Amino acid sequence: MTDPVQAPGLDILHKADAVLRALERHAALTVAELSEHVEEPVSSLYRILTSLTALGWVEPSPARGRYRLGIDVMSIGYAVEDRLSIRAHALPVLERLHLHTGLTVYLCVRRFTRSVCIERIEGRDVRSLATLIGSSTPLFAGAAPRVLLATLPDADRDQVIDGEFRLDPNDPPTPPAATIRADAETVRRQGYAVSDGDVTPGVAAIGAPVRDHRGDVIAAISVSGLRPALLDRDATELIATVVEGADEISASLGFAPALAGVSHG
Amino acid sequence: MAEPIKSLAKAQAVVDLLRRNGALTPSEIADGIAVPRSSAYRLIDGLRAIELVVSRPDGSIDLAQRWLRLSDASRAARTEWAAARDVLDGLARTTGFTAYLTVPRSGAAVCLDWARGRGIELLVLRPGGSLALNAGAASRVLRAHLPAAERGEIVSYTPFTLTDPGSLAADAEAVHSEGFVLAAEDVTVGITSLAVPVFDERGGIRASLSVGGLSRDVRDAVAGALPALREAATALG
Numbered sequence: 001m002t003d004p005v006q007a008p009g010l011d012i013l014h015k016a017d018a019v020l021r022a023l024e025r026h027a028a029l030t031v032a033e034l035s036e037h038v039e040e041p042v043s044s045l046y047r048i049l050t051s052l053t054a055l056g057w058v059e060p061s062p063a064r065g066r067y068r069l070g071i072d073v074m075s076i077g078y079a080v081e082d083r084l085s086i087r088a089h090a091l092p093v094l095e096r097l098h099l100h101t102g103l104t105v106y107l108c109v110r111r112f113t114r115s116v117c118i119e120r121i122e123g124r125d126v127r128s129l130a131t132l133i134g135s136s137t138p139l140f141a142g143a144a145p146r147v148l149l150a151t152l153p154d155a156d157r158d159q160v161i162d163g164e165f166r167l168d169p170n171d172p173p174t175p176p177a178a179t180i181r182a183d184a185e186t187v188r189r190q191g192y193a194v195s196d197g198d199v200t201p202g203v204a205a206i207g208a209p210v211r212d213h214r215g216d217v218i219a220a221i222s223v224s225g226l227r228p229a230l231l232d233r234d235a236t237e238l239i240a241t242v243v244e245g246a247d248e249i250s251a252s253l254g255f256a257p258a259l260a261g262v263s264h265g
Numbered sequence: 266m267a268e269p270i271k272s273l274a275k276a277q278a279v280v281d282l283l284r285r286n287g288a289l290t291p292s293e294i295a296d297g298i299a300v301p302r303s304s305a306y307r308l309i310d311g312l313r314a315i316e317l318v319v320s321r322p323d324g325s326i327d328l329a330q331r332w333l334r335l336s337d338a339s340r341a342a343r344t345e346w347a348a349a350r351d352v353l354d355g356l357a358r359t360t361g362f363t364a365y366l367t368v369p370r371s372g373a374a375v376c377l378d379w380a381r382g383r384g385i386e387l388l389v390l391r392p393g394g395s396l397a398l399n400a401g402a403a404s405r406v407l408r409a410h411l412p413a414a415e416r417g418e419i420v421s422y423t424p425f426t427l428t429d430p431g432s433l434a435a436d437a438e439a440v441h442s443e444g445f446v447l448a449a450e451d452v453t454v455g456i457t458s459l460a461v462p463v464f465d466e467r468g469g470i471r472a473s474l475s476v477g478g479l480s481r482d483v484r485d486a487v488a489g490a491l492p493a494l495r496e497a498a499t500a501l502g
Contacts, residue, residue: 010311012272017315024335027342051269055277056371062345069339071370074377077336078393079284080328213333254330 015040015048019058020069028061028068086219087119089252090210093245094121094221100241103223103230107210108144110152111136113165115145115220123225138165140180141172143195143207144220149180150187151209151217157184172198192243195222196231204230206239208246213254221246275300275308280317280328288327340392346377352474352497353380360490362476362483365390366501367403367460369470372417374404382478390452390477399433400426402448402460403475408433409440410462410470426451445491449480457483461494464502474498 015038022029022037031049035042049067052058056072090107098105104123108115114136139149139160149160161180174180187193195205207222223230223242230238269277278298283289289297295305309326312318319329349366356364357380366378373395390396390403397420398408405427408416421428427436440446440462449457460475474494477483483490 010272010307010314012270013276013311013315016273016276017317020335023342024338027338028344047270048273051273054269055273057277061342068342069335071339071368071375071377073332073339074336074393075375075395076280076284076328076393077332077339078391078395080330080332080336081391081393083287213330214337252330254333256334 012048015045016052016057019045019048019052023058023067023069028063028066030065031067034067084212084253086210086249086253090119090219090221090249093249094119097221097223097241097245098123101223101225101238103225106144106205106222106224107219108137108148108207108222109219110139110148113160113163114138115142115148117144118219136168137199138167138171138174140165140175140183141195142199142222143193143205143224144222145207146183146187146193146195147207147209147220147222148217150184150193151220192239193222194231194235194239195224197227202227206230206235206242208243209250210246210253211250211255213256215255215257218253219249221249272308272311275304276312276317279305279308279312283318283326283328288321288325290325294326336393340377343377346472346501349378349501350380352501353378356380356474356476356493356497357382359493360476360486362478362486362490365403365475365477366463366472367407367475368472369398369407369411369415370395372398372415374398374401374407374473376403377472382476396420396452397422399428400448401452401475402446402458402477403473405436405446405448406440406460406462406473406475407470409437409446422452423450423454425449425454445494447484447487449484455480459483459487459490459494461491461498463498466502471502474501 018038019034022034031042031046035045038045049058056070058067059070061068087107094105094107098121102123105121106117107119108117116136137145139145149157152160161177165174192206192208197203203224204227205222205224207220209217210219210221212218275298279294282294282297291305291309292302294309295302309318313320316329316331318326321327346366353364353366361383363382364380365376367374367376375395376390376392378392396404398404398417399419400422419428427433445459445461447459456477457480458475458477460473462470463472463474465471474497476490476494
C-alpha cells in the first residue's frame, strides 16, 4: 500500500474519508461539527465539502447549513448489492469445509415457510436424496432450515410458526408450535443448530447462519453426514468449524459485528 | 461551482466506473478514466486505504462492501421523507402491491424507499436503483414535470417502452391533464405500474408515488389504487 505522505494528492482522500465516516455515523452535520470530527479547519474543509458535493457523494441537507451523504451513494450501494452473489461468496468457504470434514456441505436460503438448497458439495460417505440443489425442506426440519427459522425477526418467526407450513408428500410431520418455538429459542441462543435424523434417519447435520451487512440472516450453511461421523464423538470442534465458516462468509458480504445495527436500523 | 479537487474527482471517476462495470483490472481502470497506469495504481491504493475499493484474489479491483453501509446511512439521512415509510406501508397494505417513492436525480428516476406488497417481488426498482425517465409510471410522472434539460437519456427496456419524441410529448400532456400514469410493461414485460406526482408547497415536482404488480392485477385495481395514491401524495406533499 502506498504511504499517503509519499503520494501527493492522496492525503485529500483520507480527509474525504473522514467526512464520509462522520456523516455515516451522524446523518447530517454542520460544517462546524464536521470540522471537529474531521479535525480540519473550516476553510479547507469547506473546499473538500464543495468537491464532494459536486461529485455527488455528499449533498446539502434540507436542514439549513447541514450536509449529509449524497443520493449517489445509494446508487453505488445498489450496484454493490446487485452484484452480491451469496453463492459466489460462500463457495470458497463451502469447498474448504468440504475438504476439511469430508462431509456434504449445503448453502440454504429461506423461501416463505421452506428452506431451499442453493449450493451443495457432495460428501464422501452418503448421498442424501433429501436435499439436492433446488430442493426444499420445511423450516422446522434440518440444521440449516432451523437456523433460518430461529434467526428470523420475532414477528416473522411467529407468523411462520403460528401459520401453516407448506408440506410436500415426503416431509416429516409438523411438530406442535410450542416444540418448534422452543427449538428456535435454543438455536438462536446457541448460534447454531444440530440436526439428528429429523430429515433422514441416521443422518446428522450442523448448521450456522450467514448474515448480510445489516446483520440480517440471509442464508445458512450446514455440514451433513452419517450420524457417527458427526455426533458419536464430541462435536464441539466441528460446530466451531461450521460457525467460523459461516462468519467468514458473513464478513465477505460486508457484515461487521461491531458496526451492524449501531448507527441505523 | 468551483472545480472539484482533482484527485477527488479522479477517485470518484474510478468508483463510478466500477459501479457501471463491476470489477476491473488496474489497466482497465487506467483506460476507463484516461489516466496513465501509474496514476491509476496510486488512486487505487488510495481508495483501498480508505476502504472504498478492494482487490479481489484474481487481482481485479471492485467496490468495497463498505458502500452498503454508506448507502444505508444515506437513505436513513433522508429525514424530509421520514413520513414516507408509513405512507408506503399503508399503500402496500391497502393495495396489496409494492409501493415506491421515487425522486429525480441527474436525468434519471432514483427509488428512495419502498414497501413490499403481497405479490411477487419486483426487483426492477429497489432503494438506490434507478430507471431512465421515459420508462415506468414513476419515471414518466417525474419526466412530465421536469424541464427538457433535466429529462436525461431515453432508454428502451421492452418493445413497449415509449421512445419517440411524439409519444413522450403526448404522455407528458396526459400526465398534466389526468394527474397520473398507468405504465404497461414498459420496464418489464408482464408488469404494470401506476404513479402520481408529489408536489412541494410551491407546486414544484418533488417525487412520485407508485405501485407496481402483475399487469392484469394492476389494471383491475386502478379504480381503487388511484385514489389511495392521490391521498398518500397529498399527505406527503
